[in-house]
Amino acid sequence: MGNVTLKNIAEILGISITTVSKALKDYPDVNKETRDSVRLLAEKLDYKPNPLAINLRNKESKTLGVIIPRVDHNFYSTVVNGIITEAEDRGYLVIILFSGDSSSLEEDQVKLLLEKRVDGVLMSMATETEEIGHIKELIKKKIPLVLFDKTTEEISCSKVRIDDKKASFKAVEYLIETGCKNIVHFRGPLPPQAYTDRFLGYKEALEKHNITYDPSNVYVCDELTFNEGYEFTKKALEEHPETDAIFAMTDLVALGSLAYCQANGIRVPDQISIMGFSNWFMSQNSTPKLSTVHQPIKELGKEAISILIEEIQQRKNEFPVKHFTAQLPTEVIARGTTR
């Protein structure tokens, strides 16, 4: 029904399927006239090679699987933007699957991808994932795998991450250099690693500038919401009245901080500097505008896909593949909430 095949063309022209195929792919052993007539007819009939057949023959699907915790979140939707665009540019299609940050769902999705025979897998691990058997399974089956964002040392594959520690270090250093001495840090939960790295950067900056690190200056946010930022600011300011800066691990929380300060007549940045993280677009819509750390999220997606495709090509050509971890650079953006 409907779709034109090589066979159709061959029958109409009274030649073999082989010749039609060759004519279309510029094989040298086909007469110029034959070739032209084939091409003409193919054009006229709007012939499109059936990828299902090609894939079966070539044992590849030109499709990549991507597993992320969710997509309705600024970070992931931006990264997906980079992933899909880059993949398409390189001739691959992408299938997105969600783990919902659940370990068992993540496992199911890996299995699904395995069954669907994607050419490679890109994934950001679910926060709660500790059993990594299903990921090792991928390695064992020789499916090219690249981990990004939320990664683990326990898996031997290429990884792409934001250099959270350095980013955080630079942000805190900026606060110190602009005169802050009592810097409170709102960190995220223990896994994922990224939040710990940001905390480590905070600590390191303090140490470098001879400010003694006080654990009670660090508050752990669980939900990473605006409200948490608001409430923890209140708490922090009560417990540490001497505070002159707040470094929050994400913009939304920082915005909550800012809201608390404004609601309570605390001048920002004169009394308290506030530094966010992510450069979410809303950070430009506060008054004053939020200072933050820009992370190249879309580029993260692009880079991850590039590395994955690279590895697929290498394996196909039986080149040796070497794994590595790429750390993408960040940038402090000083706006109105810092001095």
Added chain:
Amino acid sequence: MGNVTLKNIAEILGISITTVSKALKDYPDVNKETRDSVRLLAEKLDYKPNPLAINLRNKESKTLGVIIPRVDHNFYSTVVNGIITEAEDRGYLVIILFSGDSSSLEEDQVKLLLEKRVDGVLMSMATETEEIGHIKELIKKKIPLVLFDKTTEEISCSKVRIDDKKASFKAVEYLIETGCKNIVHFRGPLPPQAYTDRFLGYKEALEKHNITYDPSNVYVCDELTFNEGYEFTKKALEEHPETDAIFAMTDLVALGSLAYCQANGIRVPDQISIMGFSNWFMSQNSTPKLSTVHQPIKELGKEAISILIEEIQQRKNEFPVKHFTAQLPTEVIARGTTR
């Protein structure tokens, strides 16, 4: 390499491929013992049917194509969430492609999907799209198509939309019923239709309550940014000092309005009520919290996919398909910025 096939199992067991296939699919004409031994071995070897081969034989890919303007935007990432989850539940995989709101890119993406032989296409049209030849092409080639969100009457297919007009009507009626008489409306650009529908709902509510519609009370935002909300509020209040309510076509713009009022000592909602649209999560993080209209975005995605898959099944069974337009209901959420 690597992957187990029916042939492998057949050879090991010394039986034919046919029998192996049948054993695995519970055909009645295979001996219980044979069946068991096949299943056992298949299990042991971790046999997974090759979808590429199955697809080729069945002439279907169990894959759906989705074209949206972008994904790094709350509305679309939420809708994509619904789309992917629902599709997966029903045994389909999804390929997402972006049109970037460009007509020519949209055309390219349609072509790509056509070449890839997806079983159906779901799409939200690019704003600038006026040439719809490529969409008609889909219809002509009998590819099941469902339009959602940004649709057009010129294409005969099923559509799924938010009932923007009614939503807007209810929102404005709420403002009127809580005592507002001079309601300014910030609308969006002309295409897409949704913004016009929201405007129409605004007008209709006015008329129903015998408030004369004044075109100068309607301002057209082009960018739909926070800043536009801020600036247009300033302008509107200068031009219409009697204004007692602002109805913005989206939450971000409404948040900009709120910011202007607060920066200029205008009491919300006492002096001016503000109503947003979308129930974006940030609408809960302002003080006072933003009143808005909730739209079931994720459900929109689910509904669209359901209809598409339904249509695919119908065609496969050669049932007649009938097209229709589903309008999803909305809900006014009164919070702190309205009386």
Added chain:
DNA sequence: TAGTGTAACGAAAACGTTTGCGGTTAATAT
């Protein structure tokens, strides 16, 4: 005359699966 070269084409296998149909055996019925 036999051998060599070359241009143009096609047969066939392969990728892995599904399924209509026919075949074989053994048991049962007439």
Added chain:
DNA sequence: ATATTAACCGCAAACGTTTTCGTTACACTA
């Protein structure tokens, strides 16, 4: 003894490509 039936199995075609390896026909060389 013959016919009928049921139970079990496998051949082969089909899905649409790609590519290896022939084959054919013809011209040219020695």
